[in-house]
Amino acid sequence: MKKRIYLDNAATTPLDPRVKRAMEPYWEKIFGNPSGIYEEGRRAKEALEGARKEVASFVNASPDEIIFTSGGTESNTLAIFGVVETKLPDVLKPHIITTKIEHKSVLVSCKELEKRGVEVTYLSPDKDGLIDPNDLKKALKPETVLVSVIYANNEIGVVQPIPEMARVIKNFRKKSSGVKGWPHLHIDACQASGYLDMNVDKLGVDLLSANGSKVYGPKGIGFLYKRKGLKLKPVIYGGGQEKGLRSGTENIPAIMGLAQALRIVKEGGVKEVKRVSKLRDDLFAGITKKVERVFLNGHKTKRLANNLNISVLGVEGESIVLYLDAMGIAVSTGSACNSSDLEPSHVVSALGKPVEYAHGSLRFSLGRYTTKEDVNYVIKVFPDIIKKLRSISAIE
Amino acid sequence: MKRKKPQKIEKKEKKKGADVWGRGGDDWYYSDTVKEHFFNPKNILLDEPKEGDFDAEGEVGSVACGDVMKMWFKVDPETKKIKKLKWRTWGCASAIASTSVFSEMVTEKGGLTIDEALKISPQEIMARLGGLPMIKVHCSVLADQAFKKAVEDYKEKRKGK
Numbered sequence: 001m002k003k004r005i006y007l008d009n010a011a012t013t014p015l016d017p018r019v020k021r022a023m024e025p026y027w028e029k030i031f032g033n034p035s036g037i038y039e040e041g042r043r044a045k046e047a048l049e050g051a052r053k054e055v056a057s058f059v060n061a062s063p064d065e066i067i068f069t070s071g072g073t074e075s076n077t078l079a080i081f082g083v084v085e086t087k088l089p090d091v092l093k094p095h096i097i098t099t100k101i102e103h104k105s106v107l108v109s110c111k112e113l114e115k116r117g118v119e120v121t122y123l124s125p126d127k128d129g130l131i132d133p134n135d136l137k138k139a140l141k142p143e144t145v146l147v148s149v150i151y152a153n154n155e156i157g158v159v160q161p162i163p164e165m166a167r168v169i170k171n172f173r174k175k176s177s178g179v180k181g182w183p184h185l186h187i188d189a190c191q192a193s194g195y196l197d198m199n200v201d202k203l204g205v206d207l208l209s210a211n212g213s214k215v216y217g218p219k220g221i222g223f224l225y226k227r228k229g230l231k232l233k234p235v236i237y238g239g240g241q242e243k244g245l246r247s248g249t250e251n252i253p254a255i256m257g258l259a260q261a262l263r264i265v266k267e268g269g270v271k272e273v274k275r276v277s278k279l280r281d282d283l284f285a286g287i288t289k290k291v292e293r294v295f296l297n298g299h300k301t302k303r304l305a306n307n308l309n310i311s312v313l314g315v316e317g318e319s320i321v322l323y324l325d326a327m328g329i330a331v332s333t334g335s336a337c338n339s340s341d342l343e344p345s346h347v348v349s350a351l352g353k354p355v356e357y358a359h360g361s362l363r364f365s366l367g368r369y370t371t372k373e374d375v376n377y378v379i380k381v382f383p384d385i386i387k388k389l390r391s392i393s394a395i396e
Numbered sequence: 397m398k399r400k401k402p403q404k405i406e407k408k409e410k411k412k413g414a415d416v417w418g419r420g421g422d423d424w425y426y427s428d429t430v431k432e433h434f435f436n437p438k439n440i441l442l443d444e445p446k447e448g449d450f451d452a453e454g455e456v457g458s459v460a461c462g463d464v465m466k467m468w469f470k471v472d473p474e475t476k477k478i479k480k481l482k483w484r485t486w487g488c489a490s491a492i493a494s495t496s497v498f499s500e501m502v503t504e505k506g507g508l509t510i511d512e513a514l515k516i517s518p519q520e521i522m523a524r525l526g527g528l529p530m531i532k533v534h535c536s537v538l539a540d541q542a543f544k545k546a547v548e549d550y551k552e553k554r555k556g557k
Contacts, residue, residue: 316462318488319434326435335488336462344462356459392440392492394455394464394484 005329005374009214009306009367010154010191015257016216016368022260023218026253034250035239044252051259058262059208059225060199067242068255071222072190073105074235075209078224078246079186080109080148082232083207084118087145087182095119095143099131100350101158102150103188107346110148119143127351128299129158133168140172144183151203152192155334155347155363156298157307159196162187166204184230190214190222194265195273195305206230212254216368217261221254268368276366277305279375283364284308286379291386297348297361306366309334311348311357314396315389320362323385329378334361356395427526430493437492439499441468441482450480452553454545456538463487465495467542469502471550477507483542490532494521498539510547516540 006014026047032040034048049063056063069075080096087094098110100122110120121139123131131149140147147169152159162185169185176182186207189198193210200208207230211222226232226245238247287310288294297309312320317333324331334345336359344358351357364378426434445453450468457463464487470480481499485491498521502513518537522528528537 314486316487316491319492322434322489354459359459359462391442392437392484393486394457394466395459395486 002328005370005377007364007366007370007374007378008330008332009370010157010363010365011332012213012219013194013216013367014369015218016261016264018264019217019257019260023253023257026256030252034252035241044250047252047256048250051255054259055223055262056225058193058198058266059210060201061225062228064243065225065228067224067226067245068250068258069222069224069246070220070251071213072103072188072209072211074246075211075222075224076103076105076148076186076188077109078232078235079207079209079226080106080113080146081235082245083146083184083186083230084113085233086231091143091145093117093119093143094145095121095141096146096148097121097123097136097139097144097183098148099123099125099150099160101125101129101131101153101156101347102148103154103190106148106150106188125158125350127353128302129153129156129297129347129351130299130302131160131165133161133164136165137168137172140169140176140183142176142182146186147183148186148188150191151187151189151208152196152304152307153298153347154191155345155361156309156351157191157304157365158298159192159302159304162203162205170204181230184227191304191307193262195276200225200227212258212261215258215261215265218254218257221251221258223258272368273305276368276370279370279372280306280308280364280366282372283366283375283378284310286375287382290379290383295357297351297353297357306370308364308366309348310362310364311353312360312362312386313356314393315360315386316393317360317362319389320360320385323389324378324381327381327385329381332363332365334363335359426489426493426529429497429524429526430489430528433493433496433525434489437496439482439496439503441466441484445482450482452546452550454542454547454549456541456545457487459486463491463538465491465538465542467495467539467546469543469546469550471510472507475506476509478502478510478513479507481543483539485538487538488532490525490528491538493525494518494528494537495539495542497521497524498543502543510550513543514547516543 030043032044034045052063052066056066123135184206187205189208189210194215206227208225213219234245236247293313295311317335321333334348336344348358348361450470453468455466457465465485467483469478472479481502483495
């Protein structure tokens with residue numbers, strides 16, 4: 001295969017070889033079921049609890065606040081359904097506040113709960129993709145059991161003011177006539193974990209979802225941070241693993257991989273964030289220098305270091321993706337033609353721009369292995385592709 | 397642009413080795429013919445048409461739906477055959493490829509008459525493309541509709557003559 005330039009790290013990342021090495025002993029050598037009380041079981045349990053400690057320290061939590069799951073979608077599902085189902089006996093019609101720009105795993109879960117009688121408020125972002133904490137303040141009411149917000153958006157990379165939102169909720173809790181401790185704040189941090197501060201105390205969150213497949217870890221593994229004392233109902237029942245919150249034999253190799261992946265993210269620190277954001281800025285500057293009618297989606301600075309989302313007017317996104325693909329470059333689009341429901345991106349649409357912006361949107365998500373040469377190559381081939389597609393386009 | 401999915405496909409329209417209605421719901425692979433027409437579209441109108449270049453034009457689709465297609469054609473007054481058919485589209489790979497292949501079908505081998513060209517069905521376009529991903533079938537084959545619009549325009553313009 002000829003060299004590929006992979007710029008879809010927000011979709012998933014390749015496994016870091018160091019992660020693969022960390023997983024290696026847990027397929028054949030240390031394969032036991034951690035529930036076993038004999039040697040094989042004890043060794044697996046030891047590994048599991050070591051990894052839990054590691055993951056906990058990544059978010060500045062204690063190990064018993066970490067629940068391993070099968071990934072981001074399951075963590076989000078557990079947080080949302082888990083909270084609502086716990087509150088059901090106490091409140092007739094529970095209320096959830098979320099946003100219009102959530103990942104589908106949150107949005108579709110909320111839609112399902114609406115069918116079951118739960119009330120959901122979807123906050124709108126401003127034109128830059130930011131949610132105003134004041135809007136959250138206005139939406140809160142005694143029946144609100146959960147606020148769920150995507151920390152950094154998966155499409156446009158916009159980073160929400162989570163600590164401010166946490167303060168709003170804290171103040172509301174003090175004055176509220178509702179039940180003590182409500183509402184809980186959950187954040188979907190799957191995209192954020194590679195680049196942003198993940199300290200749950202600084203963020204002020206009660207629940208946090210993250211996973212392995214966005215941080216050069218294995219796929220099919222994630223975790224939910226749950227603040228001590230917060231009650232949750234499981235969505236998967238069985239042998240009672242993970243304190244009864246997530247039954248099923250623990251996926252030890254993947255859990256070891258996740259712990260190692262987060263360790264590497266931590267080591268990379270600010271240096272890696274700076275390196276990637278510089279490349280991202282160069283890419284945007286290089287594209288806009290040569291191609292007209294290209295617009296940035298999402299806030300210019302309050303965004304993930306690796307995310308560039310643009311709308312190219314006059315051209316449809318899927319066409320650009322396939323032309324870039326033919327040139328060895330992998331990116332994604334919010335075009336309707338690229339979705340299973342034939343609807344354009346709900347995130348770009350929520351920014352209040354004409355529908356053409358969503359159809360012509362492109363997401364470049366850079367990563368650990370993106371180089372200056374990669375970016376220069378994209379800048380070199382991009383203008384000709386757009387020129388060609390615009391020449392056959394029926395709209396201006 | 398949404399259109400009704402035809403219920404059944406005539407057997408004769410099926411090409412060997414190519415399922416006309418695509419290769420499963422979630423499959424994104426395009427046939428080699430689709431790729432050829434997508435990367436090298438035929439009969440694109442590059443410059444704005446001048447007075448007299450074409451006899452008629454038609455446009456279908458909308459930005460909201462994600463596909464917009466424009467089509468122009470010229471009929472040979474002697475033979476009554478379409479000697480030139482050009483188009484432009486804003487849309488995905490299958491929209492581009494299906495229009496490109498339609499323009500070939502209409503103009504190859506000396507060209508078709510308007511009535512002959514009107515008979516080209518979306519199924520035939522797809523068969524010639526070697527199939528399209530299932531999900532694209534109902535929305536992206538717009539060429540026949542754009543052509544019908546252009547024919548309406550053609551008839552309208554000739555009324556006074």
